[in-house]
Amino acid sequence: MPKKRLTTTTDSAIRRAARQHDFLAPVFARYPLEVASAQGVWLTTSRGERVLDLYGGHAVAGLGYAHPQWTAALARQAETCQFQSNAVAMQVRERTARHLVRFSRLPFASVFLVNSGAEANENALKVALRVTGRSHVAAIEGGFHGRTAAAGAVTWGAQSKWYGFPRTPFDVSFIPRRDHDAIVAQVTKHTAAVIVEPVQGVAGAVDLGAPFLAALRSRCDEVGALLIFDEVQCGVGRSGEPFAANFYRVRPDMLTTAKALGNGFPCAALLLSPLVAASLKPDSLGTTFGGGPLACAAIEAVIAAIRSERLLERVRRVGAYIRRSCVVGPVTGHQGVGLLVGLRTARPAAEIQAELLECGILTGTASDPQVLRLLPPLILEEQQVDVLRDALRALPE
Numbered sequence: 001m002p003k004k005r006l007t008t009t010t011d012s013a014i015r016r017a018a019r020q021h022d023f024l025a026p027v028f029a030r031y032p033l034e035v036a037s038a039q040g041v042w043l044t045t046s047r048g049e050r051v052l053d054l055y056g057g058h059a060v061a062g063l064g065y066a067h068p069q070w071t072a073a074l075a076r077q078a079e080t081c082q083f084q085s086n087a088v089a090m091q092v093r094e095r096t097a098r099h100l101v102r103f104s105r106l107p108f109a110s111v112f113l114v115n116s117g118a119e120a121n122e123n124a125l126k127v128a129l130r131v132t133g134r135s136h137v138a139a140i141e142g143g144f145h146g147r148t149a150a151a152g153a154v155t156w157g158a159q160s161k162w163y164g165f166p167r168t169p170f171d172v173s174f175i176p177r178r179d180h181d182a183i184v185a186q187v188t189k190h191t192a193a194v195i196v197e198p199v200q201g202v203a204g205a206v207d208l209g210a211p212f213l214a215a216l217r218s219r220c221d222e223v224g225a226l227l228i229f230d231e232v233q234c235g236v237g238r239s240g241e242p243f244a245a246n247f248y249r250v251r252p253d254m255l256t257t258a259k260a261l262g263n264g265f266p267c268a269a270l271l272l273s274p275l276v277a278a279s280l281k282p283d284s285l286g287t288t289f290g291g292g293p294l295a296c297a298a299i300e301a302v303i304a305a306i307r308s309e310r311l312l313e314r315v316r317r318v319g320a321y322i323r324r325s326c327v328v329g330p331v332t333g334h335q336g337v338g339l340l341v342g343l344r345t346a347r348p349a350a351e352i353q354a355e356l357l358e359c360g361i362l363t364g365t366a367s368d369p370q371v372l373r374l375l376p377p378l379i380l381e382e383q384q385v386d387v388l389r390d391a392l393r394a395l396p397e
Ligand SMILES: Cc1ncc(COP(=O)(O)O)c(C=O)c1O
Pocket: 058, 115, 116, 117, 118, 119, 121, 144, 145, 146, 147, 197, 201, 202, 230, 231, 232, 233, 234, 258, 259
């Protein structure tokens, strides 16, 4: 009997997918728009409408769309040599690692280039467990670190919602946000690492603050644990500094970054302190696609544009302008840092998101239902913020 039921379900699922002409796994809720092309901070839908993109593909399109130097760098690299593995030396890869460490303005010694935020976190946790020989990791309530076995294990709420693995690969405990006593209780000589998003993105741009991050740093030093900053969402200029670690002046042992790092070319990186880097030897870590030359060309172009277009200054200026001007209509307050903005709303943020989309403005929501999340390209300008402000003003409170 079960066999028959399975066949029926499978057949009906196939028929349903065929009817919808969509063979993509049905795991994503989708916004009601279809994008045909994009330029700067503007999307054009397949119906020819223009939409202001304040969500940037989950914080990925840092340079916006059709950025000429980024596009040219990818095309040039594609024509020159599109791929060689990490077993073969390539100047573009070595340059990229050097540029990334210098861009960070932090005392990192080396970079392990990978493909996604989850993969960067997976490797950071693996290195921490191996270096310390311990089996416990502390994470922070509300944090999101990715969907793979280790990254999901340290993601708040994953186990009750979607984790799927029968057990976590190490012991995990969660520290309530800004709870200094809990740091002392939970970060002990059994703890390999603490992993933290300095500004929690999916949670709604929740800024954990310098005192809490500094307390994590000093407790890690006391017990010999490693501090990992997950800057997959809040890094690469989004805080108005190269990384949130610069913004808060707290130095992690490892830092993971992805999303805006490649401006849409899939890539990620794990930056390592000299001590951690010294623990690695050939075969400690590995990847086929990580550090591919196309990804490296994209990263180089992103770093070069952030510098030449003075985007860090712009993020600070335009981020402050959003906070000054957009607490209007149904918005009652703001949180977050730079261009990782959470607008607190008087009614469900999902309602406001839908209303803004009808006005031609794409925004995001968060796991906090009263937070509208903005993750715009770092090239955003004040007059585009005015478009949002005017639309919010016209919405019911
Ligand atoms: C802070 C943070 N870490 C990790 C991830 C996972 O990154 P990826 O989807 O590239 O695996 C995300 C994705 O949203 C994120 O926001």
